[in-house]
Amino acid sequence: MEKATLSVDELAQYLGISRPKAYELVHMAGFPKISIGRRIIVPKEALLAWMDREAGTAAEMQ
Template identity: 45%
Template sequence: MSKYKNLDDIPLTFGPVQLAEILGISKNKAYSIANRPDFPKIHVGKKIVISKKHFISWMDANFFDTAKF
């Protein structure tokens, strides 16, 4: 069970392990998503850092509007 119940629970920055927890997916899949060229992240050394604000914008832009179906 995820410790992230709503958007307020997500930290301002996080990594692929937390991305996996947020989305309820495997760590391998989270790293695969985080390494996509269009995914918003920065590299600090070898570490991947994801911004909550940019992640939410990316999610909004990349999900279908299910109300149309």
């Protein structure tokens, strides 16, 4: 069974970005994340929806 969430380290690997960039991303307003104490997890489905929205926004700007 595939995990439904990603840790920040897993997010960095999944997106092919550095760990510090992944932390910048999860602290951006509107980025889908769940904070549990000091731990941050990212729901995969919400991440994919966010990426689709962001890609659409970027395409509209061009």
